[in-house]
Amino acid sequence: MTKLEPRLIEILQGHFGERFSLAQAVREQHGRDESAYPMTPPDAVVFAESTLDVQFLVQQCHAFKVPVIAFGAGSSLEGHVLAFEGGISLDLTRMNQILTVNEDDLMATVQAGVTRNQLNNEIRHTGLFFPIDPGADATLGGMSATRASGTNAVRYGTMRENVVNLTVVTAQGEIIKTAQRARKSSAGYDLTRIFVGSEGTLGIITEVTVKLYPQPEAIAAAVCSFARVEDAVNTVIQTIQMGVPIARAEMLDGLTIRAINKHSKTSLREQPMLFLEFHGSPQSVKEQSETVQALAKDFGGEDFEWANQTEDRNRLWMARHHAYFACLQLRPGCRAVTTDVCVPLSSLSQCIRDTLEDFSQSSLQAPVFGHVGDGNFHCLILVDPSSPTEMQEAERLNHRLVERAISVEGTCTGEHGIGRHKMELLRDELGEPALELMRSLKRAWDPLGILNPGKVLI
Amino acid sequence: MTKLEPRLIEILQGHFGERFSLAQAVREQHGRDESAYPMTPPDAVVFAESTLDVQFLVQQCHAFKVPVIAFGAGSSLEGHVLAFEGGISLDLTRMNQILTVNEDDLMATVQAGVTRNQLNNEIRHTGLFFPIDPGADATLGGMSATRASGTNAVRYGTMRENVVNLTVVTAQGEIIKTAQRARKSSAGYDLTRIFVGSEGTLGIITEVTVKLYPQPEAIAAAVCSFARVEDAVNTVIQTIQMGVPIARAEMLDGLTIRAINKHSKTSLREQPMLFLEFHGSPQSVKEQSETVQALAKDFGGEDFEWANQTEDRNRLWMARHHAYFACLQLRPGCRAVTTDVCVPLSSLSQCIRDTLEDFSQSSLQAPVFGHVGDGNFHCLILVDPSSPTEMQEAERLNHRLVERAISVEGTCTGEHGIGRHKMELLRDELGEPALELMRSLKRAWDPLGILNPGKVLI
Numbered sequence: 043m044t045k046l047e048p049r050l051i052e053i054l055q056g057h058f059g060e061r062f063s064l065a066q067a068v069r070e071q072h073g074r075d076e077s078a079y080p081m082t083p084p085d086a087v088v089f090a091e092s093t094l095d096v097q098f099l100v101q102q103c104h105a106f107k108v109p110v111i112a113f114g115a116g117s118s119l120e121g122h123v124l125a126f127e128g129g130i131s132l133d134l135t136r137m138n139q140i141l142t143v144n145e146d147d148l149m150a151t152v153q154a155g156v157t158r159n160q161l162n163n164e165i166r167h168t169g170l171f172f173p174i175d176p177g178a179d180a181t182l183g184g185m186s187a188t189r190a191s192g193t194n195a196v197r198y199g200t201m202r203e204n205v206v207n208l209t210v211v212t213a214q215g216e217i218i219k220t221a222q223r224a225r226k227s228s229a230g231y232d233l234t235r236i237f238v239g240s241e242g243t244l245g246i247i248t249e250v251t252v253k254l255y256p257q258p259e260a261i262a263a264a265v266c267s268f269a270r271v272e273d274a275v276n277t278v279i280q281t282i283q284m285g286v287p288i289a290r291a292e293m294l295d296g297l298t299i300r301a302i303n304k305h306s307k308t309s310l311r312e313q314p315m316l317f318l319e320f321h322g323s324p325q326s327v328k329e330q331s332e333t334v335q336a337l338a339k340d341f342g343g344e345d346f347e348w349a350n351q352t353e354d355r356n357r358l359w360m361a362r363h364h365a366y367f368a369c370l371q372l373r374p375g376c377r378a379v380t381t382d383v384c385v386p387l388s389s390l391s392q393c394i395r396d397t398l399e400d401f402s403q404s405s406l407q408a409p410v411f412g413h414v415g416d417g418n419f420h421c422l423i424l425v426d427p428s429s430p431t432e433m434q435e436a437e438r439l440n441h442r443l444v445e446r447a448i449s450v451e452g453t454c455t456g457e458h459g460i461g462r463h464k465m466e467l468l469r470d471e472l473g474e475p476a477l478e479l480m481r482s483l484k485r486a487w488d489p490l491g492i493l494n495p496g497k498v499l500i
Numbered sequence: 501m502t503k504l505e506p507r508l509i510e511i512l513q514g515h516f517g518e519r520f521s522l523a524q525a526v527r528e529q530h531g532r533d534e535s536a537y538p539m540t541p542p543d544a545v546v547f548a549e550s551t552l553d554v555q556f557l558v559q560q561c562h563a564f565k566v567p568v569i570a571f572g573a574g575s576s577l578e579g580h581v582l583a584f585e586g587g588i589s590l591d592l593t594r595m596n597q598i599l600t601v602n603e604d605d606l607m608a609t610v611q612a613g614v615t616r617n618q619l620n621n622e623i624r625h626t627g628l629f630f631p632i633d634p635g636a637d638a639t640l641g642g643m644s645a646t647r648a649s650g651t652n653a654v655r656y657g658t659m660r661e662n663v664v665n666l667t668v669v670t671a672q673g674e675i676i677k678t679a680q681r682a683r684k685s686s687a688g689y690d691l692t693r694i695f696v697g698s699e700g701t702l703g704i705i706t707e708v709t710v711k712l713y714p715q716p717e718a719i720a721a722a723v724c725s726f727a728r729v730e731d732a733v734n735t736v737i738q739t740i741q742m743g744v745p746i747a748r749a750e751m752l753d754g755l756t757i758r759a760i761n762k763h764s765k766t767s768l769r770e771q772p773m774l775f776l777e778f779h780g781s782p783q784s785v786k787e788q789s790e791t792v793q794a795l796a797k798d799f800g801g802e803d804f805e806w807a808n809q810t811e812d813r814n815r816l817w818m819a820r821h822h823a824y825f826a827c828l829q830l831r832p833g834c835r836a837v838t839t840d841v842c843v844p845l846s847s848l849s850q851c852i853r854d855t856l857e858d859f860s861q862s863s864l865q866a867p868v869f870g871h872v873g874d875g876n877f878h879c880l881i882l883v884d885p886s887s888p889t890e891m892q893e894a895e896r897l898n899h900r901l902v903e904r905a906i907s908v909e910g911t912c913t914g915e916h917g918i919g920r921h922k923m924e925l926l927r928d929e930l931g932e933p934a935l936e937l938m939r940s941l942k943r944a945w946d947p948l949g950i951l952n953p954g955k956v957l958i
Contacts, residue, residue: 146741146846189686200684202693203661216933224842225874226658227911228647228697230918230926230956231938235660235693239686256743283604285714287745326784384682388604416683453685460688468688475674479945480689486944487937498688 045128046085050106054088054130057098061089061136072113072131076178076366077121077463078377078427078436084111084125089133093209093217093248099132100246101215103492111494112242114155114184117176119380120461122188122241126496132246134183140164141249149206149223151251154183161252170254173198176457177363182250188459189239193362196282196415197289197321198255200457205238209249213488223251236483241459242494244487258289258321262331263349263358266338271295271314271398271410272391273341278316278414279387280337286330290319290359291415295398297372298365298409305368306361311345317362319355369409369422376424379436383447384418384456393450394419397443406435418456444470465500503586504543508564512546512588515556519547519594530589533576534636534824535921536835536885536894542569542583547591551667551675551706557590558704559673561950569952570700572613572642575634577838578919580646580699584954590704592641598622599707607664607681609709612641619710628712631656634915635821640708646917647697651820654740654873655747655779656713658915663696667707671946681709694941699917700952702945716747716779720789721807721816724796729753729772729856729868730849731799736774736872737845738795744788748777748817749873753856755830756823756867763826764819769803775820777813827867827880834882837894841905842876842914851908852877855901864893876914902928923958 054062063069064086073083085108090096103110109129116123125131137153140161144150145168152161157179161172174185175192184190186208191200198204207221210233220233237245268274271293278291293316294302300312316338320330335346349355361368370378385393394410401408401421412419421443423436444454444467454460454467469477481499484491512520521527522544531541543566548554561568567587574581583589595611598619602608603626610619615637619630632643633650642648644666649658656662665679668691678691695703726732729751736749751774752760758770774796778788793804807813819826828836843851852868859866859879870877879901881894902912902925912918912925927935939957942949 144844144846146737147844148741149844189684189690191684195684199661202684202690203657212933212937216936218934218937219930220934222906222911222929223844223909224876224911224914225845226649226653226660226842226876226914228913228915228917229911229922229929230697230935231702231941232647232660232690232693232697233930233934233937235690236941239688239690244689256741258743279604283606283714285716323784323787325787326781329781329783384684386602386605386607386681387683388602418682418684448680451681453680453682453687455686456682456684457686459686464687471680471687472677472691475670476676476678476691477688478674479670479676479691482944483689483694483941486940 082124084131114181117178120463122461206251210245260324260327266343289321292317293414294411301368378422385452389450540582542589572639575636578921580919649915664709668703718782718785724801747779750775751872752869759826836880843910847908
């Protein structure tokens with residue numbers, strides 16, 4: 043049964059009508075994400091259609107001291123949107139309008155529920171595109187809230203670099219805009235960057251202005267096989283160190299390739315591989331790809347193969363973006379304990395090698411792949427979530443990996459965020475005094491603790 | 501006479517010895533910056549040599565409730581380092597050690613007092629460079645604190661994008677590190693970006709890790725004259741919109757060129773000009789420069805001239821970097837009321853045109869130049885600071901300019917910061933609720949208000 047006060051239910055029903063739901067199916071749908079946590083539904087769900095809707099809801103939740111959890115595509119990986127302390131799930135997916143496309147400024151302003159694919163489809167005719175691509179078709183609000191990135195970050199940056207400003211509803215129910223639309227600014231504290239990555243704990247993002255980029259004149263993609271993971275990784279590291287502006291540089295280990303072959307009906311050699319992409323003028327793409335092909339050869343790369351046609355390229359990146367789901371199918375019915383450490387490039391090769399060695403001694407399967415140009419890689423530790431032994435083993439591997447990353451000045455998460463799952467690891471990474479600064483910011487901006495409680499900070 | 505308590509003086513003399521100074525000359529030296537404010541000296545000056553020195557000082561200032569003002573090169577333009585409420589100026593220029601250069605990671609960690617030129621001189625042999633270049637040879641601590649940028653930002657970003665992590669002493673005297681050294685991270689609130697641009701009001705930056713870049717294989721620079729400022733500006737805007745990765749794109753108006761000719765003994769045509777630079781492979785530089793040369797021609801650009809030799813190029817950029825001082829010499833004994841709005845590219849041309857029109861009706865001279873690829877431009881309104889009429893007229897022009905910028909979703913400062921001078925304009929730009937969020941962050945992290953009081957927030 044719901045723990046919400048009858049008076050609050052009445053107020054929300056009055057304002058939202060059928061867009062306020064206590065139905066079990068709806069609540070359960072909002073009590074799941076892509077993590078291995080058991081379903082943890084909220085007490086109710088509200089479907090917002092405007093910033094004013096969000097403001098109304100937050101003001102009520104503030105008055106009644108009820109948790110409010112922003113919910114987008116539900117594709118988060120660390121338990122970000124689960125209602126561990128009950129409260130109301132605020133579904134923003136109906137806020138799916140593209141508000142303005144400023145072609146001359148290379149910017150678009152969208153409502154928080156717009157997904158990255160929707161944005162790219164709707165702006166295709168302008169010759170511009172939005173590059174940030176986590177695997178899932180996440181919403182731009184959610185991507186802002188977790189500081190998402192993806193395969194293109196090595197060239198175009200992450201949400202940190204690509205959000206121009208945000209409209210946010212604060213815990214007190216004020217509507218603010220974090221910045222103007224200038225490409226740079228030194229005007230006061232960087233409110234935009236404070237909300238980017240705050241995972242719904244400091245305010246509710248309702249609108250996002252992002253940078254767009256001219257579609258490259260030429261694009262070339264390629265794959266290349268390697269005998270050892272470290273050879274693939276070192277090819278990319280040298281590429282970056284030489285200043286080649288590579289657009290995508292993904293490493294996938296043999297197990298991941300096996301999963302992809304099965305899921306996407308490809309016939310790639312089941313060895314460590316690089317998926318690469320180059321953007322620029324035809325001449326510059328040719329130069330870049332020649333340089334990288336030569337580097338790959340130095341590291342024993344084989345079967346360097348071009349995907350020149352748009353369809354071939356799309357198939358390649360579709361396969362990459364489905365790697366997460368493909369890997370889940372290696373073991374029917376399993377869930378994944380995911381990790382995504384990010385380390386300085388100089389330590390990447392050794393860190394991946396040690397991790398694979400560690401996994402090889404475990405009873406669990408764990409495909410490894412990632413955005414190696416950024417030093418970021420993911421491990422999907424495949425578990426039966428109902429087996430305490432397996433969950434314990436997965437956490438042991440995860441902790442060892444994060445410890446390894448932190449010991450070389452890396453981070454416990456390159457792009458997935460802290461959510462519920464990595465709160466202790468965040469403290470391990472930055473230490474108690476830094477965490478205390480974060481806590482005091484949280485207390486200052488959300489003194490009642492109503493915004494996505496039980497996440498990010500312990 | 502100093503207002504510091506004798507007991508505090510005794511403690512600081514005990515710890516710092518001769519590095520604690522009450523001497524008038526030293527205090528006066530720390531009571532000046534490049535703004536038009538009258539000298540406003542602190543009660544004392546401390547020269548720190550380590551993070552532990554800074555910690556000790558801040559702990560004492562916290563205990564005695566005395567303001568502490570971080571001081572670097574003293575090149576700020578908006579009164580950032582002036583002691584309007586007395587207290588202690590914390591001179592960080594002796595913290596000038598380059599601590600680590602991680603060539604393979606394209607990063608360096610330096611103490612806050614290292615200047616950008618020092619860093620570039622000391623890493624030259626590695627083949628890497630640090631691109632951010634405000635005109636002055638500022639310290640990296642100061643540049644972080646004001647979210648500085650400069651001519652290269654159009655290609656390489658600002659301090660916001662290029663600071664990897666910071667070591668900071670908090671108002672309570674805790675030493676924290678804001679992040680690890682990974683190129684990206686989703687681990688908790690973005691402490692790094694909160695301190696970048698906080699102007700010494702949230703903590704004292706003592707160490708900075710920045711990104712480095714491979715020195716480009718080829719560099720080409722060029723100048724080009726235009727009949728009208730808007731033609732120069734539009735050339736750059738189209739360059740950006742076409743996705744040409746131009747490295748520098750500076751516009752200087754005729755008056756600025758006149759000042760430069762006089763100061764740097766050049767003989768440039770005294771008309772609006774572009775100073776351009778291209779980085780990349782020889783082939784890519786050739787392509788980029790041909791594209792831009794063609795665009796310039798479309799907009800009536802004349803005398804397109806290449807600076808192919810390193811010395812010619814250095815002379816060109818030296819002249820650009822000295823533009824500020826050159827302009828001051830247009831009127832001996834004057835000071836400048838500087839402004840540096842930044843607007844969306846689509847509004848830049850009109851905004852500059854309206855500003856020049858406004859200035860043409862004023863009694864004051866005001867050269868205009870800037871980083872037009874970012875939408876950022878500076879106006880140096882030349883004043884006799886002892887004339888209230890002139891100061892009033894300068895402020896009138898400044899306010900009208902900022903109002904104009906804000907009306908097209910621009911910002912009151914692209915790279916100089918708020919300091920003392922733009923506190924009201926910050927409120928005009930972002931509104932009271934956003935400002936209140938900033939204030940509540942300030943109160944949470946510096947409840948006694950000892951860190952650079954009277955700056956950024958009203």
